[in-house]
Amino acid sequence: MKKLHILALAIAAALASTFAVAQTATPATGVRAAPRIDANGDGVIDRAEAAKAPRLAAKFDQLDVNKDGKLTASERPQRAHGKRGGGRGGDRMQALDSDKDGRISRTEANAGNAGFAARFSEMDANKDGYLDRTDRELRMSRERAAFFTGADANRDGKLSRDEYAVEQGARGAERREQFAQRVEAAGKTPKARRVPTEAEQLQRAGKAFDRMDANKDGTVTRAEFDAAKPMHGGKGTHPRKR
Structure with missing residues (x-):
């Protein structure tokens, strides 16, 4: 763990100078944002909202399992990496679902x-x-909550750019170490993997922070953190094990 703390401190120190000025991304000219189906942001999609997406509207009754006239997150079709089924992980889950009831016993x-x-x-x-x-x-919700708490070093209820980068950097190092340990335990030879440079890690952390900092005040509140769901709420938001 000492190595991880050293890495974290190094990242924080480098970040202070590298990201002194926050950068904000602007949409490319001529690119239209996809319409938001959940117009009122209540976490569910009713029939009127679904009408804006013809394919979703056509399957509304089929997807509405409890027949309450609304589609919750668990009822809506999900996409990952631009494909249905969640990529390779989703394919494996589907293969295990022998009775095709949408869950694994x-x-x-x-x-x-x-x-x-x-x-x-x-x-x-x-x-x-x-x-x-x-x-x-x-x-994912629990992991995000633990990440925020772990990153909020001064316990002020919001994250600074440095706090976010430290937690992000330590998490990435631990994940690589845990992966190597699992490969070794399985008696396999680990494949050569390119480890992101410190500059690349800082750049990614900075971009993620800027996406979350909705009001551009240089800090990220818990509300902003949850609303932005950086990196799909998965990668980049796993808590450190202490």
């Missing part, structure tokens, strides 16, 4: 990869005996 998990089965209890965030989108969203 412990029996289905046990029939798959041994490592996945061993992590079942940890992944089952709501402890209902199944793995589905609700568990993933709950885990």
Whole structure:
């Protein structure tokens, strides 16, 4: 952990000079932003809002599992990396879902990869005996809360640019170390991976911070942090293990 703290301090020191002036991104000329379907921002999509997306409207009744006239996050179709199904991870989950009910039971998990089965209890965030989108969203929410708390070094309820970069840098280093340990434990030879340079890490952290800092006051509140969901709420927002 001493190495991680040294890395964190180095990142903070470099960041103070590298990002003295905040940069804001502006949309490219001629590029139109995608319309927001959830117009009132209440977290659900009603039939009127769905009408703005013909494909979604056509499947509204099918997706509305509880027939309440609204589509919650767990009912809406999700996309990851520009493809349906969540990429390779989504494909693996679908393969395990033998009865095609949209969730993974412990029996289905046990029939798959041994490592996945061993992590079942940890992944089952709501402890209902199944793995589905609700568990993933709950885990992400908890991880984001832990990240914010860990990053808020002075406990003032908001993140400075340095605080965010320190937590981000330490998290990235730990994730690489944990990956190497898992590969070694499995008796495999780790593939050569390019580690981002310190400058690249600082640049990425700075861009993410600027996206979150909605009012451009140089700090990120918890509300701004949750609203922006940097890096899809997954990468870049995992808490450090202390």
